[in-house]
Amino acid sequence: MYKTRPQTIITAMLLAVLVVATLQGCLSSRGDSDADGSGVISGQFRAAANLQILASNGSSEVAIPVDGEGRFSARVAGGRYNLHMQASDGTVTLIRRDVQVDNNMTVTILDTDIVPIPQVTSVAVPLVYSTSAIIEWETDIESDGYVEFGNNELYGYSSYATTELKKRHRIQLYNLLAATTYHFRVVASRYNLESARSISRNFTFTTEP
Numbered sequence: 001m002y003k004t005r006p007q008t009i010i011t012a013m014l015l016a017v018l019v020v021a022t023l024q025g026c027l028s029s030r031g032d033s034d035a036d037g038s039g040v041i042s043g044q045f046r047a048a049a050n051l052q053i054l055a056s057n058g059s060s061e062v063a064i065p066v067d068g069e070g071r072f073s074a075r076v077a078g079g080r081y082n083l084h085m086q087a088s089d090g091t092v093t094l095i096r097r098d099v100q101v102d103n104n105m106t107v108t109i110l111d112t113d114i115v116p117i118p119q120v121t122s123v124a125v126p127l128v129y130s131t132s133a134i135i136e137w138e139t140d141i142e143s144d145g146y147v148e149f150g151n152n153e154l155y156g157y158s159s160y161a162t163t164e165l166k167k168r169h170r171i172q173l174y175n176l177l178a179a180t181t182y183h184f185r186v187v188a189s190r191y192n193l194e195s196a197r198s199i200s201r202n203f204t205f206t207t208e209p
Contacts, residue, residue, distance in 0.1 A: 039101035041083070042073035043109030050088030053095070053109075055081045078102055082193075083109060093117060094196040118143035118188040120200040130178040130208040135159075136170045137186045137200070144192055147171055149184035153202050161192060179209040 041055055041064065053064040053072050057079045064074040083095040094117055099107055118139040127134040135147050142165040150156040159171045169186075176182065183204050189197035 038075050038077050039103065039105035039107065040073060040075050041081070041099070041101065041107050041109065042071075044070045044072070052086050054084040054086055054092070055099075056084070057081050076101055094190065094193075097191075097193060097196070117196050117198055118145075118190060119198050120186050120188050123186055123200055123203055125203070125205045128205050128207055131176050132172055132174045133176060133182070133205055133207065134170065134172045135184065135186070136168070137188075138168050139188045140167075142166055143169075143188045143190060145169060145186060145188040145197075147173065147184050147186055149173060149182050151180065151182065153183050155183065155185070158187075163192070165190070176207050178207050181206045 041053070043053075051066040051070075053066060053074075055062045055064060055074075055076055057077075062074060062076050064072045066072045078101050081099045081101060082097045083099055085093045085095050087093075095109055101107060118141050121138050121140050123135070123137045125133055125135055137145075139145070144161060144163050144165055146161040147159040148155040148157070149159070159173055162169050162171065173182075173184075181204055183202055185202050186200040187197055188200070
């Protein structure tokens with residue numbers, strides 16, 4: 001009768017342990033890949049010529065190309081994103097803000113999600129006094145915003161914010177110095193978000209003596 005040698009048994013046991021450990025390692029690696037927290041951002045737009053989607057989470061930005069039929073898709077790391085659409089002329093439009101991407105989640109973006117960034121179309125200073133001035137401005141779409149002002153183009157001060165979404169705005173600046181030239185610019189936004197704002201050019205006015 002054939003007898004198995006102790007050395008053969010030990011070798012077989014070691015091989016079995018090695019196979020089990022290898023299988024466990026493979027399963028663990030696959031599980032980690034599935035649970036890495038990444039997800040997919042995808043969608044489709046009708047106006048698709050020369051567009052790309054910019055997905056920004058504050059620390060990084062991912063550019064997602066849009067094909068000729070308006071479709072786009074990309075896997076991104078988990079987190080909260082602001083999504084913008086950038087046209088070939090550089091124009092950036094906010095699509096959706098605070099998009100949460102979780103493990104194996106697919107977020108679909110459609111035309112109905114597009115929210116344009118407001119643009120300042122006109123600025124006026126209808127009334128100027130010795131210690132105050134009234135600033136008026138209009139935007140192409142309903143917006144909120146505020147005025148940055150100071151003695152030079154570094155500004156340094158800002159007015160209170162208008163939180164109501166509207167096209168025509170009026171703000172009065174107080175505690176100004178008499179007979180002084182002030183520089184100012186208008187910051188227009190949606191919901192006071194930096195990701196959905198535009199800034200006008202520099203303007204000036206001089207207070208009364």
